[in-house]
Amino acid sequence: MNLPGTRSLRARITLLATVLVAVVSLLLLWLAWTLVRDSLDAVPRMPPGSTVVVDGVTVDASTLAESLRVHARNRMLLFGSIAFLFVVAAAAILAWTFTSRVLLPLREITGTARRLSVESLGERIGEVRPRDELAVLAETFDDMLDRLQAAFDAQRRFVANASHELRTPLSVIRTELDVTLADDDADEAELRRMGGVVRDATERAGQLVNSLLLLARTDGAGLGVREPVDLAVVVDRAWRAVHREAEHRGIQASFTTPPAPAFGDPALLERIAGNLLENAVRHNVEGGWLDVVTQSGPRWSTLRVRSSGGLVDPATVAELFEPFRRAGVARTARHGAGLGLSIVRAAVQAHGGNVAAEPIVGGGLAVTVHLPVR
Helix, strand or coil, X not given: CCCCCCCCHHHHHHHXXXXXXXXXXXXXXXHHHHHHHHHHHCCCCCCCCCEEEECCEEEEHHHHHHHHHHHHHHHHHHHHHHHHHHHHHHHHHHHHHHHHHHCHHHXXXXXXXXXXXXXXXXXXXXCXXXXXXXXXXXXXXXXXXXXXXXXHHHHHHHHHHHHHHHHHHHHXXXXXXXXXXXXXXXXXXHHHHHHHHHHHHXXXXXXXXXXXXXXXXXCCCCCCCCEEEEHHHHHHHHHHHHHHHHHHCCCEEEEXXXXXXXXXXXXXXXXXXXXXXXXXXXXXXXXXXXXXXXXXXXXXXXXXXXXXXCCCCHHHCHHHHCCCEECCEECCCCCCCCCHHHHXXXXXXXXXXXXXXXXXXXXXXXXXXXXXXX
């Protein structure tokens, strides 16, 4: 049925309720007429020629019985039709009215969705009464808006920080080129110096881009590879990449790494250990210390990296896992892009684990990673 004005949900529900009430009313009317007819047919019939006295008037008995049946049928049809029309009209009015109230949350959801934009993601439907399916839908919609707003806010911060971080090496490159090109007496040594500065700046920009790509791959994404991995082996491979730098800075490293099974992507797990060890070395003090421990349990395996370093405010520890944050400094360190712990958190969450950090008394940081064994 596709009648004009019946395409809205409210009109369709009203039409359906009215039709159902009309069908039921017709059925009840037919049953009532059947009962009246059977009752009249059960009246005893008088012999032909019999007469009865009604209000002092002598009337033929057969004529009186037929008159009573016709009168009862006419009144039954008249009052039954009137009752039928009233019931159907009342059903339509009530269905239209109550459907409007029932569908009010749905209209609010629709209105909110139409008004939403990047600037008005903070608008919410709120609590809906009564607690029915539409209330659950409204809560689900609000939860979805919360996630969308968080994602948009994170995207804004991320783009702003990335733009700021990329602007630095690009500015260095442009400045060095402008200064060198403006110097007509620039010799080979000056050109080599400029080339070294530009190379370092491009290398930093390249590292930042690679970190951004890795963070985009791991942040909120699933794992493409899942296989058993020993955290002790992962730590050993990651240490090989930074041990020369640690030796050059005189950092004393100690390892307590018995086998600790985990399950996930070997490349991402190695990146977790690599980023933790790189941070522990590069943000350490000259002649500092570094301690790495792996532990295994029935459900979780643990990787803990502790190192000396500068003082860290306990109130800002959580911020270290945000992009472009460094211990005590935001976007100003000379080494790294400030994405190490962000990548660690994203990769750990992709594996279904958790990561936490806490400052060390006297200076330094301890980062603990829990990864599922299965």
